[in-house]
Amino acid sequence: MKKRKVGILLFDYVDVLDFTGPAEVLSLTANNKMEQAVTLYKKNLLPTRPFQVFTISELGTAIKTHSGIKVTPDFSIDNSPELDILIVPGGPLRAVQSIVKKQKIKDWIVKHRNIEYICSVCTGAYILGGTGLLDEKKATTHHLALNNLQEVYPKIRVISDRRVVHDGNLLTSGGVSSGINMAIYLVEQILGKTASERIATTIEFLSR
Structure with missing residues (x-):
């Protein structure tokens, strides 16, 4: 089976759980029950794992998260x-608004418009909204930002009653922990319900 390469965009003041939640789900997902057990035992992830997850920032240099934790990404958007x-995580509105002003990052995201999935977590929907990719699409975001997202991007069909919204190859999710729901949903879409239930049980997450 093809190993999917998953890139997570990082930026200053990004919310930690927005990107570590999906990263943990996808990194620990296994192809079968035996591999899942081995994954929990061994220090290093199996080379047969279905998802390879890495982080990316504009320059590839260290970023400071909203909670003050510093993270050094694996790559820059150039390499x-x-x-x-x-996956585009979120953060405080001032942070995501700063990213929306960076044309280079938006162009880089748009360049990926035809890949298998483009996803946002929480207020990461603002960044996708700034690219135009969500125009005329259904999408969601943090419950406190739903009305503002609709005001800023009136072409988006904002959905308020779902933690994960799937429209074409675009997945958006609600606030913070909803990124875990989104990642489990991704696993189900790609590997099937058994695999998604297995990883949800492994991380002891009660999916809603």
Whole structure:
């Protein structure tokens, strides 16, 4: 089976759980029950795992998260590998608004418009909205930002009653922990319900 390359965009003041939640789900997903057990035992992830997850920032240099934790990304947007899945996490509105002003980052996201999935977590929907990719699409975001997202991007069909919204190859999710729901949903779409239930049980996450 093809190993999907998953890139997670990082930026200053990004919310930690927005990107570590999906990263943990996808990194620990296994092809079968035996591999899942081995994954929990061994220090290093199996080379047969279905998802390879890495982080990307504009320059590839260290970023400071909203909670103050510093993270050094694996790649910059100029040298990142080809992607099958792109995940855009969120953060405080001032942070995502700053990213929306960066044309280079928006152009880089748009370049991936035809990959298997482009995803946002929480207010990462603002960044996708700034690219135009969500125009005329259904999408969601953090519950406190739903009305503002609709005001800023009136062409988006904002959905308020779902944690994960799937429209074409675009997945958007609600606030913070909803990124875990989104990642489990991705696993189900790609590997099937058994695999998604297995990883949800492994991380002891009660999916809603």
